[in-house]
Amino acid sequence: MIKRILIANRSEIACRIIKTCKKMGIETVAVYSDIDSESLHTKLADYKYCIGGTSAKESYLNMDLIIEAAQECGADSIHPGYGFLSENPEFNKKVIESGLTFIGPNFESMALLGSKTASRELMIKNNVPVVPGLKSNSGALEDYINFANSAGYPVLIKAAAGGGGKGMRIVRQEGELEESIATAKRESMSAFGSEEVFIEKYIEEPRHIEFQVAGDKFGNYIHLFERECSLQRRHQKIIEESPSTALDDELRERMANAAINAVQSAGYDNIGTVEFLLDKNNNFYFLEVNARIQVEHPITEEVTNTDLVEMQINISNGLKLDTAKIYTQNGWAIECRIYAEDGFNNFLPSSGKILYLQTPEGDGIRYDSGIETGSNISVFYDPILAKLIAYANTREDARLKIIDALKNNVILGVRTSIPFMIKLLESDEFIKGNTYTNLIEQKYNEFTKYDDESTLHYAIAAASNINRSADSYTEPWLGLGKWEILSNFGE
Numbered sequence: 001m002i003k004r005i006l007i008a009n010r011s012e013i014a015c016r017i018i019k020t021c022k023k024m025g026i027e028t029v030a031v032y033s034d035i036d037s038e039s040l041h042t043k044l045a046d047y048k049y050c051i052g053g054t055s056a057k058e059s060y061l062n063m064d065l066i067i068e069a070a071q072e073c074g075a076d077s078i079h080p081g082y083g084f085l086s087e088n089p090e091f092n093k094k095v096i097e098s099g100l101t102f103i104g105p106n107f108e109s110m111a112l113l114g115s116k117t118a119s120r121e122l123m124i125k126n127n128v129p130v131v132p133g134l135k136s137n138s139g140a141l142e143d144y145i146n147f148a149n150s151a152g153y154p155v156l157i158k159a160a161a162g163g164g165g166k167g168m169r170i171v172r173q174e175g176e177l178e179e180s181i182a183t184a185k186r187e188s189m190s191a192f193g194s195e196e197v198f199i200e201k202y203i204e205e206p207r208h209i210e211f212q213v214a215g216d217k218f219g220n221y222i223h224l225f226e227r228e229c230s231l232q233r234r235h236q237k238i239i240e241e242s243p244s245t246a247l248d249d250e251l252r253e254r255m256a257n258a259a260i261n262a263v264q265s266a267g268y269d270n271i272g273t274v275e276f277l278l279d280k281n282n283n284f285y286f287l288e289v290n291a292r293i294q295v296e297h298p299i300t301e302e303v304t305n306t307d308l309v310e311m312q313i314n315i316s317n318g319l320k321l322d323t324a325k326i327y328t329q330n331g332w333a334i335e336c337r338i339y340a341e342d343g344f345n346n347f348l349p350s351s352g353k354i355l356y357l358q359t360p361e362g363d364g365i366r367y368d369s370g371i372e373t374g375s376n377i378s379v380f381y382d383p384i385l386a387k388l389i390a391y392a393n394t395r396e397d398a399r400l401k402i403i404d405a406l407k408n409n410v411i412l413g414v415r416t417s418i419p420f421m422i423k424l425l426e427s428d429e430f431i432k433g434n435t436y437t438n439l440i441e442q443k444y445n446e447f448t449k450y451d452d453e454s455t456l457h458y459a460i461a462a463a464s465n466i467n468r469s470a471d472s473y474t475e476p477w478l479g480l481g482k483w484e485i486l487s488n489f490g491e
């Protein structure tokens with residue numbers, strides 16, 4: 001049985017895992033880089049271990065060092081969280097080979113699902129619908145041109161090893177194809193160490209709908225319904241909700257069956273997420289399996305009253321899933337990812353010190369955070385600061401609740417995505433549930449228009465910039481740039 005877990009991660013997800021471990025009476029070891037020595041996750045864990053380094057490569061991606069740390073600290077298992085090494089089958093295998101438990105699926109299934117091209121092939125074999133496309137980059141340019149002509153433009157060039165929205169290129173006409181393939185290959189090589197790309201039909205204004213699934217070591221599978229993650233910037237989610245406004249019971253069941261079929265066909269044995277695109281005619285297409293805990297897992301936890309980290313640990317302990325249990329989807333949950341980036345300036349990353357943090361509280365409000373007043377936000381890691389989740393009986397109540405909570409989430413010192421998310425949640429499109437993956441891109445100017453309502457939030461955004469400008473300008477007010485309008489605030 002698992003007694004001491006080393007968490008090979010940082011920030012909010014490390015803190016989230018510690019919370020469940022405390023509840024289960026399991027000890028935790030936090031690892032940290034040189035610049036993370038004061039990070040919240042190191043304070044919450046029972047033990048901490050410095051793996052040194054600054055960049056992800058030197059620290060949280062250093063497999064051997066992390067395994068060594070686990071052995072030195074007497075940990076019996078490793079939880080990889082999301083991002084970093086979480087979907088790396090080589091790491092998974094090394095952990096097992098060193099006699100530790102990897103809290104996640106077996107490495108064979110992880111390897112099979114890790115490549116978007118290999119998993120596409122597997123899905124085709126198992127009758128799970130995929131986006132029309134070609135196998136891989138083995139073909140010549142002519143194959144791409146022929147495919148694009150028969151499927152029709154736009155098409156999408158994707159990295160087989162892609163993740164986090166990276167390594168994708170939309171192509172709108174034949175003349176752009178050759179260059180886009182070369183760029184995608186280059187991007188994929190530098191981000192993922194692989195040149196393999198493939199071509200897919202670009203689905204217009206789709207919704208992103210994914211299913212939370214789980215399998216155990218005995219071949220049992222369950223699903224915990226869907227999450228809609230259509231609100232994205234740069235192909236990466238920023239607001240998610242469960243249930244989705246787009247599904248009725250019949251479609252939900254068909255997609256859930258396809259999701260279970262997808263993981264079952266790979267011999268998958270832990271919790272995971274099967275991502276789909278849903279087009280305007282309610283056709284759904286498999287995108288990929290995320291073989292790990294998902295950033296947006298809390299909304300599923302809220303509507304199904306389940307602890308997904310606990311489920312991961314139980315499965316890794318060799319416990320059976322309770323297949324007799326009937327899971328239901330109750331109420332509505334919305335999550336906002338609070339990023340250290342400027343929503344009003346094309347989501348430009350922001351770094352600095354958190355000078356002040358006020359976290360929202362209240363019935364149905366959950367704040368999964370990796371920060372506190374005094375935390376340093378560096379440019380070296382993902383800019384996620386926290387996740388705000390609101391739960392209520394109805395979608396409208398959850399929407400109003402999360403807007404209110406966002407307004408009470410004061411973060412000074414870095415720019416955040418909060419003011420932008422308030423505008424998005426107040427838009428007609430969100431209210432009506434008319435969401436699709438390129439909505440933010442299409443209506444960006446509308447969502448970022450100045451009005452009185454959001455004055456306070458502009459003020460907070462501006463105030464947070466004063467800190468940064470104080471370092472880089474002799475006259476701090478100069479650093480306010482376009483926020484100078486605030487000199488009239490309150491008059």
Ligand code: ADP
Pocket residue numbers: 082083084161162163164165236237290293294295296382384
């Ligand atoms: P989810 O699929 O759980 O919603 P994301 O796709 O946003 O999550 O990715 C989760 C986190 O992991 C993000 O911080 C993202 O930047 C990072 N990430 C995901 N996949 C990769 C990858 N292959 N390489 C690097 N970072 C990744």
Ligand code: ADP
Pocket residue numbers: 131156162163164165166200201202203204206208232235236275277287288437
């Ligand atoms: P990642 O591994 O980076 O998460 P995914 O394949 O899951 O990559 O796609 C991420 C997002 O990119 C989707 O949610 C969607 O917005 C967009 N996307 C991916 N494939 C397509 C496609 N064929 N057509 C339209 N949008 C797509």
Ligand code: MG
Pocket residue numbers: 164275287288
């Ligand atoms: Mg994805």
